[in-house]
Amino acid sequence: MEIVFQLLDCDYVLLDGLPLVRIFGKTEEGKSTCIFVKNYFPYFYIQVSEERKQELKTFLDKKFKNQILKIEEVEKFIPAGYQESKTKLQKIISKDPSQVPMIRDELSNQKFVEKIFEADILFKYRFMADWNLFGMRWYKVNGTKMKTQTVKADYPIELESIEEVQDKQSSFKFLSVDIETISEEGLPDATKDQIAIISLAFEPEFNGHSAIVLVAKPTARHNGDIQVFKNEKEMLQEFGKIISNYDPDMIIGYNVNNFDIPFISERFSQNKLSKTLGRDNQKPLMSHKIAGSFRNSIIGRTIVDVYDLVKETQIKTQLAEKGFSKLKRYGLDDVAKELLKEGKVEIIKSDIPKMWNGNSDQIKLLLDYARKDAELALKLLIRISMLDKFVEISKVSGLLLQDSLDGGEATRVENILLRKFDKEDFVLPLKPSSNEILKRSEDRISRGFKGALVLEPIAGLHTTPIIYLDFKSMYPSIFIAYNLCPSTVIIKPTNVTDVIETPNKVKFVGKSVREGVMPKVVRELIEERDKVRAEAKKTKDESKKKILEAKQIALKYMTNSFYGYTGYERARLYMLDIATSITACGRFLIEKTKSLVEEDKTLKVVYGDTDSIMVKTSLSNIDEAFATGLQLEKKVNKALEGIIQIKIESVFGSLLILSKKRYAGLSYEKSEDGWKEKLTMKGIETVRRDWCDLTSETLRIILEIILREKNPKKALNYMRDVIRKLDRNEIPVEKLVITKSITKSIRAYKGIQPHVELLKKLKKRDEASAPGIGDRIGFVIIHGTQLLSERSEDPEYVKIHKLKVDSKYYIENQILPPLERVFEAIGISKSEILHAGKQLLLTDSIKNGITKPENQVLHEIDGFICDKCNKTYTLMPMIGKCFDCGGEIEFYKGENKARYFSP
């Protein structure tokens, strides 16, 4: 029988004590497959001296007679350091993969063992590497159909032959899962609290349903997609049946990894139900907590957490590339509203227990709420195509999709290296032990790890065009140009003459001696990416273009992972010398470029960061600057030929640099239709959760005025205007709302915090409508004499009672801090900015009847004193307020106090 399928998962079981590999997949027609492979066994390598080989054989015979199938002598290059010849190693082939760790551990205690290699490679990845199989790629398999009860697959086949074929159209089934639990107090506890509702959304539909809601309560049916059960146990059993019948390839959800799946797993255990929810009838759903997060797996299916994908996509700024603004919050409601323009069903989360025990209308609303959550997660995944990149990462790295989603960069890089090093006859070392990791960390600290070069910027407002030059794939290019690899680094004396020395004096053999494995991989990835980009440009088919786009992103991502890998302490092939060489070369290239650029005295480098530099011209327009940029490109590329290429990215019409990694500018990129203008900002906080909208809005407008109109005075006047309006209560309350989450019960909070104080007030006013744990609470700081936290108030209450906001708070804590830095960079001093603030202080003090002379300046001080409770401090509290009462702090000397000090 012959079928063509996409590789989704791989594992093994033991059959009569021998491993049977299983490859799970899906055909283009949507049929599930399971390919069985016999006669593949685990193996690893041992280095023993010639004289002690017999001791090894005797030991293995004695201790593991029934486990070891064969010992072969092979020749391989051992890792770390250039070697001219291979080393003899003993290849140990054993029966049972699960016994390999034990055999390895026993061997590592033996004196005759010099070194052990590759004894900790996961059996499935060992198999896939040896058979050249990659996750998510397509294969044609020939084999015999099998009869088996152990897997659920349309085509269970015993393998005869397999070969890769071109990509086809995937036909995945997605099942979105969302649970609602009822817990009266605090966060739900899976050992005690039950699941009340399981909502499921399907793509494609399941039995004519796009969604089904399972309810663990015998309430009247409201709708065809609602199924009711006597209790939680029956509901969970139905959940299991649906999974079995629908047979999804992906189980998805929002925060499903750290909440829904672990909760479901525990509830199955508590109800003593079988957890075989995968495509295997024996292995259960696995859910383990590791370092604060859960790792979950279901055989033959992939668990996709949309929350993780949103954050990952956000971080890699792909949302911005898709035209979405940066998210302030990652809650499902915020994300769905931003990306899908629709949000959750609006209920107050803490009302759920009440609604569950309420009337039929309340229960209906609750069920609608639950259903919508499952639907939104599914829509997000499909509409924003966030999975594509990870599918492509699997295809490049060879990892299964689940590991591409859950694993880190190191896992992806190592999987490629396992294959490539093996091809070049190298063995890989074991993963480092905890002691080794500690030693590596200490080594890093003692040697110091000098990172990328960030040139000291020329801060201020630059109003003549600035050319932005970018090195193309800097670190990957360095890998290739300097031939950096554990297989090429010279650690022992050698007679080789073709030697490359990096600026930090580490030596590598040249390409004529050996092309390093890592540079080779990097080069192949870059070439592949260039091909894919060229194809994407030519293609008119939108869906194909999307996949090619995802592929080139995956390739870029993988290419750029190698540098981090070499400096990652937990990496098998950790080599600090390589990581430091890369950054040393990078620094050298930036410095070299700077000196080349500045040979022309009309040009000045105003900033440079890792792989880009900004060159200020004295020209008057963007076109001339761009032409100059092209000349610079040519000049630098000629000087650095064979190492790296630089490219002009854009031209800034105006640029405001605050400090390293913090700038904003109006950039112009050349496009077919002319110049594309963009306000570029880096490191300037326009999105922060603890700021009100007025802050981000004011900051953005001020930056626009400064950059577009080059008019700092106008920007200052605008800010003063905002401050004036604040003082006159003319700013809409909505723009002054600060929001924070309620994560625990009131009594669990230590210390006084504004949102908690407001919550106490709201509960007193109306217990029933007060927000609860898990809700976000918005507050405004109003004017008054109490502690700051006690002056937090509900925005609606403020509007209804026409309360005055504490303008001083907003000016000093929300508006001034980010704007001071901007104005300082353009030469407007703090005192000029504070001029407006000082006026307010005076007005304030007159209003409150305080008669202290505001303009007293002390020239010597004994320390600092609270103007409310008179507590003294040797050092000014960093928060600027009294820790005890929240009062304002002043300078003091003897009996005299003042707000100003001149040393």
Added chain:
Amino acid sequence: MNAQEVINKFISKGFQLNSDSLKFFTENPEKIDDFITELENLPQKPTTITKENVTKFLETTESEIKIIEEFPRQNKVLTTNEVAQIYQNQFDRIKKILSNRIDLPNSISINKISDKLKEFSIIARVSQIDGSKIILEDLTNQITVTFPNSESDKQFLIEGEVAGFICSNTERGLQIKKIIWPDLQFKKEVTKGTGKIMFSNTTDEKLQQSSIKIFLGNEGLFLERDSEIKKISDPCILEMNGVRIFVSHGKILEKYKAKLGDTAAKIILNLARKRIIFPPKSIAENFVLEEIPDIFVVDSFGEAEAITYKGTTFLSLGDPNKKKTAWIVDLQTRENVKIDLN
């Protein structure tokens, strides 16, 4: 310019080159004219130019000393907010350094400390030391802790410094188990440059051995170069041919004698380990050392001393009223030679 052309140029001026100097000028032809001018001004001209001639030439022409960072006196009027921000800024910068320390795992902010935590670590400023009680503060709150352990560690703490604290929550309250200072980075390779520089606490005429001198006195710091004298700020960070040098008179260090050492070199070393130079209570910007200079030189009290710690050199000249001393530092070898002028 090829080797033959270089040879011809020198021969036309009456000089021969040995192989070392020929190699140098073939690689650096732009220096030929200046070198020949220099040679022609010498009272006794060599016939054959050797490596020694070239080295001396480089010392005198290539020595470039620049001021990297100055610390002018604060003259402006400060508000309490500005002072708070100065301290916040210092705190943030040292916190960033400490956050990279692996022996300070997962620090939390003070407002997150609860009874459930038996052991935790924080990054905090020492606000007050009051006997056995220490008040620590960060940007969220402050706490009082005690320090039952090593007296010497507690002795070493100064008000205003920022450090990492590993604490335990015991029946007797919060206690410090261990203090993690930012400390210096270990320099695997000692930074070297070219040329020599002299530091002295006297203007004795016998000190003619170096064309670049820094005088540390009560009146201030002075940089002398080729007989030109310029006043520089105290403290000051200079760079000479790639080597960074911190200089200060250091009078202000005397108040730390009891806590941080008996010589100025030891005290400045210990302040450098805290990454804050000079009394942290001073309200001034930029007293935080993010990048550690290669050499520290201070004067004012105690004995003249040279200490090397993790590849960084600490020199003190000692009390000028008691001993007139100079240090000559050869930047190429990083050797320090003391000259006793008494």
